[in-house]
Amino acid sequence: MTENEAPRMSHHILSTSATLMGISFAIVTLVGAFGHAEKTLADDFALLSLFLFFAACLFSYASIKSRKRAALYERTADAFFVIALVSMTLLSLALYFSLVR
Numbered sequence: 210m211t212e213n214e215a216p217r218m219s220h221h222i223l224s225t226s227a228t229l230m231g232i233s234f235a236i237v238t239l240v241g242a243f244g245h246a247e248k249t250l251a252d253d254f255a256l257l258s259l260f261l262f263f264a265a266c267l268f269s270y271a272s273i274k275s276r277k278r279a280a281l282y283e284r285t286a287d288a289f290f291v292i293a294l295v296s297m298t299l300l301s302l303a304l305y306f307s308l309v310r
Contacts, residue, residue, distance in 0.1 A: 219279075222269040222286045229297065230262035236300065251307055254300035261293030 236255040268286035272279045 217272075217279075217283065219269040219272040219283050219286060222265055222283075222290050223273070226262040226265040226269065226286075226290055226293070229293065230259055230266065233259035233262060233297070233300075236304075251300055251303040254296055254303050258293050258296040258300055261289050261296055265289035265293060 233255045237252055237259065240252040240255065265286045268282045268289060272282035272286055275282055
């Protein structure tokens with residue numbers, strides 16, 4: 210299967226990244242509203258996740274709209290998406306350990 214025949218993942222990355230970006234935004238808001246921003250790294254990881262998912266959204270949208278550089282944009286969106294998932298995992302750990310204490 211050549212690169213042109215490979216299934217495009219940009220649509221999936223775009224919708225999933227947008228959803229997870231909204232969740233990250235909600236976590237930033239809730240952590241700040243409850244006054245835990247100074248005590249935990251959760252808001253920092255949530256902001257990092259939010260920006261990484263936003264970058265994944267932008268590059269996946271660019272991949273959908275582009276003809277010449279679609280594959281490059283899709284690989285970039287995929288990389289941002291994976292890094293954002295790692296950041297979201299760190300966010301989950303930060304929230305867990307802040308609530309367990």
